[in-house]
Amino acid sequence: MFEQTGPMRTGTMAAAVAVMAVLGAACANADEPRHFANADDAVLVSKGRVEYAQYCGSCHGRNLQGQALWQLQDQFVGRRAPAQDATGHTWQHSDENLFHMVKFGRFPDAPKGAVSYMPAFADSLNDAEILAVLAFIKARWPIGIRASQASLNPGFAGMPADIGSTPWTLPPNCSASFQNWAEGSR
Numbered sequence: 665m666f667e668q669t670g671p672m673r674t675g676t677m678a679a680a681v682a683v684m685a686v687l688g689a690a691c692a693n694a695d696e697p698r699h700f701a702n703a704d705d706a707v708l709v710s711k712g713r714v715e716y717a718q719y720c721g722s723c724h725g726r727n728l729q730g731q732a733l734w735q736l737q738d739q740f741v742g743r744r745a746p747a748q749d750a751t752g753h754t755w756q757h758s759d760e761n762l763f764h765m766v767k768f769g770r771f772p773d774a775p776k777g778a779v780s781y782m783p784a785f786a787d788s789l790n791d792a793e794i795l796a797v798l799a800f801i802k803a804r805w806p807i808g809i810r811a812s813q814a815s816l817n818p819g820f821a822g823m824p825a826d827i828g829s830t831p832w833t834l835p836p837n838c839s840a841s842f843q844n845w846a847e848g849s850r
């Protein structure tokens with residue numbers, strides 16, 4: 665091993681170090697915990713289904729369809745609970761941001777003092793339970809939406825395994841996901 669240190673070897677090492685430096689810069693906050701909800705884990709998804717019915721369905725709808733008129737924001741009820749199926753916009757957020765939303769009741773980049781009617785579940789669900797409920801929500805999305813959302817996760821985590829062998833299309837408004845991803849990776 666060690667006697668192979670010719671110019672080639674040094675060059676390869678230098679390239680590897682350069683790649684690692686770039687990767688390091690791209691994941692500047694790599695020491696922060698990263699949360700990923702595995703929608704391909706059937707056990708996790710079925711746990712999440714039970715939790716969803718207990719904690720989330722009353723607002724987000726039994727079938728993830730959202731509160732009636734969820735698209736409207738007005739002076740009476742502010743923001744209603746949005747749909748979490750393919751008609752909503754939950755899939756336009758990374759797993760990490762969704763995790764943060766469920767645990768703390770707000771997205772990490774929400775302005776300080778912003779009012780949200782989404783309860784924080786930090787006291788009623790542990791981290792594993794939050795990931796289970798997110799896995800359940802993600803498992804309900806069609807493959808194109810799952811692909812678009814996976815593009816927001818580090819390393820495209822959650823990209824459907826059968827993406828190469830199944831016909832699918834990206835959602836019409838998926839460019840939002842790719843824009844967020846480009847901004848987040850700067």
Ligand code: HEC
Nearest residue numbers: 719720723743744745746753754765766780781782783797
């Ligand atoms: C009391 C009603 C209520 C309950 C119960 C509730 N939510 Fe929400 N949720 C909301 C509202 C209202 C919003 C919109 C908040 C905003 O935009 O400021 C929201 C937003 C969200 C979002 C962001 C969605 C998006 O598309 O931007 C996620 C994710 C979410 N909720 C997950 C959950 C999960 C998971 C549960 C159950 C563990 C849950 N919520 C329970 C009211 C609720």
